[in-house]
Amino acid sequence: xxxxxxxxxxxxxxxxxxxxxxxxxxxxxxxxxxxxxxxxxxxxxxxxxxxxxxxxxxxxxxxxxxxxxxxxxxxxxxx
Numbered sequence: 250x251x252x253x254x255x256x257x258x259x260x261x262x263x264x265x266x267x268x269x270x271x272x273x274x275x276x277x278x279x280x281x282x283x284x285x286x287x288x289x290x291x292x293x294x295x296x297x298x299x300x301x302x303x304x305x306x307x308x309x310x311x312x313x314x315x316x317x318x319x320x321x322x323x324x325x326x327x328x
Contacts, residue, residue: 271300280326282307287319 263269273279284297307324315321 267296267299270298271296271302274298274302274305275300277303277305279305282322282324284322284324285315285319286322287315 263273270279306327308327309322310325311321311323313321313323
């Protein structure tokens, strides 16, 4: 994660699971969340964010319908 800032990136898009999200939250590097939700149950499923990190508050700023039964939710970090 140090490489992201060292390379001068102002905006980086990362796709990953709960482990990556947890690391970014713990390092206070997550400013936006984009979640796609489809009504398919996959058993226990993956966690949204793994690990320990302080509470981070996000605000819903966009909701978009995906097909006939899914949605995309975009949240921005509240400061």
